[in-house]
Amino acid sequence: MSRAYSGIRESRPYTYNDLGGHSLPIAEDYTKKCLKNADRSFTQGLQCQQINSITALISLESSVFIVHSPQGCAGCVSMAADGYRVGQAHRGVRLVKSPRVIVTNLDQNDIILGGEKKLREAISLAVERYAPKLVFVFTSCASGIIGDDVDAITRDLQKDHGALLVPIHCDGFKSKICASGFDAAFIAIQKYILPREKQPKQKGLVNLFAPTSISYKDQLEIERMLGLLGVEVNYIPFYSSLEKIRRIPSAEASTSICKVFADEFMKDLEEDYGIPFAHTVMPIGVRNTDKWFLGIAKILGKEKEAREYVQKEHDRVLPQLADIKKRLQGKRVFICGGTGRSFAAAALIDDFGMKLVGLETPTYDLDAQIDIEYLNGIHRDYVVDVANMQPFEQVNLVNRLKPDVFIGVPAWSARFGIPTTHVLDPKRATMGYDGILYLGNKIANQVENPGFNKKLSAYARLPYRQSWYESDAFKFIKTCEE
Ligand code: SF4
CATH class of the missing domain: 3.40.50.1980 (Nitrogenase molybdenum iron protein domain)
Incomplete structure (x- = not known):
């Protein structure tokens, strides 16, 4: 791993979380590098980065998700779990599964005496009960504050288990930007799952990064569009698998469905495995769909074909608007x-x-x-x-x-x-x-x-x-x- 990105979005230069005003002066101040850092002296609850880490991975096959936290931290998982169940039904899965989510339920005693025993038990029980290929362990504010050494525990238990144990450092207090949770998930994939060495390239294979919230209809449409460029899509991590993750380094190019999803990860893939990437916009609306499609086509050297397709679609859709x-x-x-x-x-x-x-x-x-x-x-x-x-x-x-x-x-x-x-x-x-x-x-x-x-x-x-x-x-x- 060559680049050292912390996974905390605030650490990137000229990034602001607390700002209010009018678009013209804000853009002007940003250009002049005059935008001032600020903070809210009063704030309501923020969306936590932990749920973004969980949501990013929740549709991965043969996986268990252990949330090392008090029970409340995992409250939002029900929304992601519902999306996953509906997503399976749309994808033709007859026996729809719930995601295997386990919370260690840290309580007052654990906060004083440490929660490592509970985590060890949770990992062992999860492997015994579900025989997964992947076990993700998500940290929380509580586990971070008491200093439970999640890396050491997973490293220690890895010897005894066939499943790959992957700690994800997404303690809520580390970042006020919930997209940092996506970065935490990708940093863990990079560190614990991907091979260190460069892999032989597979012609036409493209990594497509997207969260689980992408509908099946959208997935099919994006796949159809990329198919016009002669591409085989490697979906990561939505409705994906350990095997597909391991194919990431063999790809010819990468792109993402969302501007803040895997953008830092794609930079790492370029540096570590020489995979170029298109980082543009989300393909919603005429301008953005054009920009997204032409962006990945350019990387693949297929701009001419893409422009012809875009023109055809404009001729078809614009009159209907x-x-x-x-x-x-x-x-x-x-x-x-x-x-x-x-x-x-x-x-x-x-x-x-x-x-x-x-x-x-x-x-x-x-x-x-x-x-x-x-x-x-x-x-x-x-x-x-x-x-x-x-x-x-x-x-x-x-x-x-x-x-x-x-x-x-x-x-x-x-x-x-x-x-x-x-x-x-x-x-x-x-x-x-x-x-x-x-x-x-x-x-x-x-x-x-x-x-x-x-x-x-x-x-x-x-x-x-x-x-x-x-x-x-x-x-x-x-x-x-x-
Ligand atoms: S990890 Fe921290 S910020 Fe996130 S839900 Fe738990 S207590 Fe709240």
């Missing part, structure tokens, strides 16, 4: 989402003639800057809230900006009675050229049918005082100089 545009033209949109999808959605709405008024995203870095510069050319000045969760800021902004539609997790904004929808759909087609038509119709249908949210607003109240709505949404974001 006219009807959707009539329904959505000029509608004002607030978008909230993970880094990859929020920027993809902001580019997508331009296909329908909609206008961005607010964008909430977890991180601002060089990749975000590239997207914001593009978006500033279309939507001009809009509000940017760089926040991992923080619904109190979101409701303040939505109340102030009064968008015609909200795109993102609707739990809070729906209570204003405005139409809400999302572009993260693990069950349907959202990517590629047909995905544009599906998402356009979905957004238009929501805009035209706001009845449910209107009723909700009459009965469900948000827990904030009027004085908060009259305050500056970013009043708790303090730069280091304040």
Whole structure:
């Protein structure tokens, strides 16, 4: 391993987690390297990086996932487990399985006396009960604070077990950026599973990195598109296996479905195994689908074929957007989402003639800057809230900006009675050229049918005082100089 990336996204230069303002001055300050580091003097709960590590790997075949933590840390796993079960059903699996997740349930005694005994027992029982090929052990704030030596335990037990034991260091307190959890998972794959030596290359094999939230429809579409370039897709780590992971170094090229997924890992693969990669955007919307497809085609030397295909798809799909545009033209949109999808959605709405008024995203870095510069050319000045969760800021902004539609997790904004929808759909087609038509119709249908949210607003109240709505949404974001 040549490059030493810590797996903590904050360690990358010019990365910001706490930021609020308008897109034009933010982009300008970033260019001049004048954006100041800041922190929130008040914050609500953040999404933890541990769940991203677990979610990234949860659909791997023949695997057990041991979460070395108090029970509550694994609470969010139910959502990932549901996605995995539905994903199997969509992929034609008749006997749908639940993921094998075990929590060591660290309690007060373990915090004082150490939890290593529980972890040893959990690993041995998991191997005995499920006979897996892979056992992942996820660390937590608690195991990190008490200093349980998870690496030493897995190393020690590895002698006695056939299953490969893989510790993943994803203690929540290490990073405020939940995408660091993806990096922790890939660092572990690199360290514990991949061979050290370079492997003979397999012509046409391409690593496609994607999280489990990718729908089967999207998987098929991406596979079809890459097939046009004569590519065999090696899916990692979604619905993948130990054998497929071991093929990673033989690939001719790599790409990812999301801008913040495996981006650092692909840099390592290039350095360690000479695998070039395309790091572009999420293929949602016309601009992003073009950019994503042409990006990987360029790496493979197939740009000409890709351009011909893109032109054909434009000729087919763009006329069909006219009807959707009539329904959505000029509608004002607030978008909230993970880094990859929020920027993809902001580019997508331009296909329908909609206008961005607010964008909430977890991180601002060089990749975000590239997207914001593009978006500033279309939507001009809009509000940017760089926040991992923080619904109190979101409701303040939505109340102030009064968008015609909200795109993102609707739990809070729906209570204003405005139409809400999302572009993260693990069950349907959202990517590629047909995905544009599906998402356009979905957004238009929501805009035209706001009845449910209107009723909700009459009965469900948000827990904030009027004085908060009259305050500056970013009043708790303090730069280091304040
Ligand atoms: S690892 Fe830490 S931040 Fe993550 S859920 Fe557990 S206690 Fe919370």
